[in-house]
Amino acid sequence: MTNADIARRFEEFAAILEILGANKFKVIAFQKVARTLDGMADEAADLAKTKGALEAIDGIGASSAEKIRELVTTGKIAELDELRAKVPAGLLDLLGVSGLGPKTIKLLWEEGGVVDRASLKAKLATGELSSLPRMGEKTLKNIAESLALSEQSAGRIRLGEAMPIAEFVVAHMERVPGVERVAYAGSLRRGKETIGDIDVLCAAKDPQAAHAAFRALPDIAKVLVSGETKTSVVTNRGVQIDLRTLPLASFGAALMYFTGSKEHNVKLRERAIAMGCRLNEYGLFPDDGENAPQHRGVKPIAAATEEDVFRALKLAWVPPELREDRGEIPAAEKSALPPLVQLADLKADLHAHTRASDGVMTIEELVAAARAKGFHTIAVTDHSKASVQANGLSVERLREHVCAIRAVAASTKDMNVLAGSEVDILSDGRLDYDDETLALLDLVVASPHIALKQSPADATARLVRAIEHPKVRILGHPTGRIINGRPGLEPDMKEVIRAAKANDVALEINANPLRLDLRDTHVKAAVDAGCLIAIDCDAHSREHFEFAIYGILTGRRGWLTKEQCVNCWSQERLAAWIGRK
Numbered sequence: 001m002t003n004a005d006i007a008r009r010f011e012e013f014a015a016i017l018e019i020l021g022a023n024k025f026k027v028i029a030f031q032k033v034a035r036t037l038d039g040m041a042d043e044a045a046d047l048a049k050t051k052g053a054l055e056a057i058d059g060i061g062a063s064s065a066e067k068i069r070e071l072v073t074t075g076k077i078a079e080l081d082e083l084r085a086k087v088p089a090g091l092l093d094l095l096g097v098s099g100l101g102p103k104t105i106k107l108l109w110e111e112g113g114v115v116d117r118a119s120l121k122a123k124l125a126t127g128e129l130s131s132l133p134r135m136g137e138k139t140l141k142n143i144a145e146s147l148a149l150s151e152q153s154a155g156r157i158r159l160g161e162a163m164p165i166a167e168f169v170v171a172h173m174e175r176v177p178g179v180e181r182v183a184y185a186g187s188l189r190r191g192k193e194t195i196g197d198i199d200v201l202c203a204a205k206d207p208q209a210a211h212a213a214f215r216a217l218p219d220i221a222k223v224l225v226s227g228e229t230k231t232s233v234v235t236n237r238g239v240q241i242d243l244r245t246l247p248l249a250s251f252g253a254a255l256m257y258f259t260g261s262k263e264h265n266v267k268l269r270e271r272a273i274a275m276g277c278r279l280n281e282y283g284l285f286p287d288d289g290e291n292a293p294q295h296r297g298v299k300p301i302a303a304a305t306e307e308d309v310f311r312a313l314k315l316a317w318v319p320p321e322l323r324e325d326r327g328e329i330p331a332a333e334k335s336a337l338p339p340l341v342q343l344a345d346l347k348a349d350l351h352a353h354t355r356a357s358d359g360v361m362t363i364e365e366l367v368a369a370a371r372a373k374g375f376h377t378i379a380v381t382d383h384s385k386a387s388v389q390a391n392g393l394s395v396e397r398l399r400e401h402v403c404a405i406r407a408v409a410a411s412t413k414d415m416n417v418l419a420g421s422e423v424d425i426l427s428d429g430r431l432d433y434d435d436e437t438l439a440l441l442d443l444v445v446a447s448p449h450i451a452l453k454q455s456p457a458d459a460t461a462r463l464v465r466a467i468e469h470p471k472v473r474i475l476g477h478p479t480g481r482i483i484n485g486r487p488g489l490e491p492d493m494k495e496v497i498r499a500a501k502a503n504d505v506a507l508e509i510n511a512n513p514l515r516l517d518l519r520d521t522h523v524k525a526a527v528d529a530g531c532l533i534a535i536d537c538d539a540h541s542r543e544h545f546e547f548a549i550y551g552i553l554t555g556r557r558g559w560l561t562k563e564q565c566v567n568c569w570s571q572e573r574l575a576a577w578i579g580r581k
């Protein structure tokens with residue numbers, strides 16, 4: 001059981017207690033346990049074995065430690081099960097809808113009779129909820145919109161949820177005797193921000209043993225399909241995973257076929273036809289005018305590896321993230337594909353939080369985490385005063401924090417530690433600190449957090465004004481969208497990109513898988529315009545540095561090279577750029 005698994009239980013505890021209107025301090029205590037678990041380097045499940053080890057952790061009290069031990073040894077927490085029985089199960093599902101916090105849900109339940117999604121929808125339609133306190137027309141409209149958005153995205157899970165599952169499945173299948181090759185394919189391999197089903201391909205000497213091992217994965221709720229070459233399962237959390245077995249000799253062709261995208265594959269098939277060939281998931285075959293060459297003993301021209309097939313099509317191998325029919329095939333034809341940014345290229349993170357605002361790390365812990373990643377630069381950028389919910393810093397607290405950061409920076413010889421701030425962009429584009437205060441900082445990341453529903457014209461003017469501020473170097477999560485959560489700002493991105501380029505400001509790809517903001521298509525537009533990009537983890541805990549891969553995948557989908565990504569530059573070049581504006 002991972003720390004994240006345990007943390008989820010405590011989040012649920014806090015949510016149910018809040019819906020039930022329990023003591024606020026108890027709610028806060030459980031939320032704190034969840035955050036502490038998320039930020040811990042040690043596994044709580046291991047610590048549970050040593051007497052007193054959990055209690056010794058700042059943020060975990062004796063009764064919470066007891067609950068963790070109960071969960072680790074029995075797989076459940078009796079008190080949580082009792083609590084679950086007190087609220088309709090459908091209410092907890094509503095917690096996933098953006099804008100619906102426990103307090104609102106409590107009100108809708110107790111006074112409006114809402115018990116689940118369906119009853120909320122029905123009551124929104126009749127307008128009967130408008131008689132409740134605090135439920136003005138605008139609030140109800142927002143709830144209806146969030147509900148519709150969360151249903152639109154139903155069935156598609158975020159990249160950050162799908163990737164760990166797929167990696168777990170691949171590792172599990174690799175240990176099965178006789179398995180020769182395993183890989184995940186589909187939109188996950190292309191790094192898309194949301195994924196439908198997870199597709200896993202497997203070449204095995206004994207395919208039936210591979211399918212049996214797949215069905216024996218932990219956390220499987222249901223087996224949907226159990227065939228000779230394909231097994232489909234659904235996990236307890238509702239994620240569908242398909243396993244296909246196929247011959248090793250055609251693994252490359254199958255990997256191409258199942259990686260897609262559909263549009264990219266259509267172009268490749270047309271190209272094969274123009275060359276007098278036929279391309280399918282079994283290989284590239286000479287076209288003899290008849291169907292299904294693979295079943296008639298026709299020898300493929302290429303099939304074993306993707307590189308073989310692309311080469312036979314007279315193309316350079318195309319990285320999966322580019323396979324969207326956005327010009328990658330003509331570029332591959334001329335061997336003109338860009339050298340895409342890679343995880344190992346990242347040498348700096350310029351957006352991170354500490355305990356001073358809403359993070360869980362001290363400045364020293366943040367520096368240590370960045371060092372462990374091999375970075376030469378880390379920027380401490382806690383929230384500004386307008387972000388009250390995130391414990392944003394008053395001018396006075398910021399001054400103290402800058403001193404504390406500089407003290408750590410002075411004693412850190414191997415890394416550049418920058419005193420920065422993630423400064424709120426107010427709704428009219430002004431920054432949340434005055435210029436005198438901003439002058440104290442090494443780096444300003446300006447981000448929108450509030451007023452995310454303003455008109456596109458207002459949003460454009462707001463972001464451009466922030467970009468033009470002489471202290472701003474990075475525009476953080478430019479739209480504020482949450483994937484499967486809220487749409488965020490919809491500015492004229494061309495204008496934003498133009499302003500960023502003109503003012504030498506980097507647009508951020510926030511690597512948090514909830515955000516991935518800039519999104520891939522905006523990155524492509526920015527890259528084409530010659531705009532600089534920053535990839536930052538927005539780390540609030542040590543674990544969040546693992547988000548980097550999602551930022552990298554999004555950057556690659558936008559054709560980003562390390563030359564255009566400031567986090568990949570040398571320490572000297574980055575420092576010069578930050579100090580220059």
Ligand SMILES: [Zn+2]
Binds near residue numbers: 422449476477
């Ligand atoms: Zn932010």
Ligand SMILES: [Zn+2]
Binds near residue numbers: 351352353422538
């Ligand atoms: Zn942040």
